[in-house]
Amino acid sequence: MKKIFTLILLPSLFLSACGKTQTLPEPTPTPVPREYVLTETDKPQASLIPRSDGHELTLKITGIKPVFAKIEYELVYTASDQGLEIEKGVSGIAESKDIVAGKFERKILLGTESCTNGCKYKYDTGVNGGTLNLTLITPDHQVASMALPFTLSLVKSKGYTITWK
Numbered sequence: 802m803k804k805i806f807t808l809i810l811l812p813s814l815f816l817s818a819c820g821k822t823q824t825l826p827e828p829t830p831t832p833v834p835r836e837y838v839l840t841e842t843d844k845p846q847a848s849l850i851p852r853s854d855g856h857e858l859t860l861k862i863t864g865i866k867p868v869f870a871k872i873e874y875e876l877v878y879t880a881s882d883q884g885l886e887i888e889k890g891v892s893g894i895a896e897s898k899d900i901v902a903g904k905f906e907r908k909i910l911l912g913t914e915s916c917t918n919g920c921k922y923k924y925d926t927g928v929n930g931g932t933l934n935l936t937l938i939t940p941d942h943q944v945a946s947m948a949l950p951f952t953l954s955l956v957k958s959k960g961y962t963i964t965w966k
Contacts, residue, residue, distance in 0.1 A: 837937065847947075847949055856910065891909050930950070
């Protein structure tokens, strides 16, 4: 019995006290964005202006109030690819440095661009509309959202036009 104690129990008692004790750091909670109540006077005006061939849109946001530190935008649209309808999108952020006098402007390509050896473009086909989603964020991380559905259509005398739904 003494041999069992010496061979098994004594080393296990000794080794159990030798391990390094780790203290786990306290978890830091992730702040949850609070909702900003968007009034009619706070809402910026957004416009999409199509290029003459319809392959690029110019996003213009005006009337941006100083209460907003940045705006995240996402343009979601459907395109055709070999007879299949595919949902595609383009997103970006307008930081306060990009917003000048309450205005922001950005060109949005409806397709892909590769500029490794000269620029090559592959334009999306069959684009006929989608939704422009705007997320307005205040400096203290309050969030307001706007969803603006639109239709892109070809008018013979005018070229491509955008109609808000």
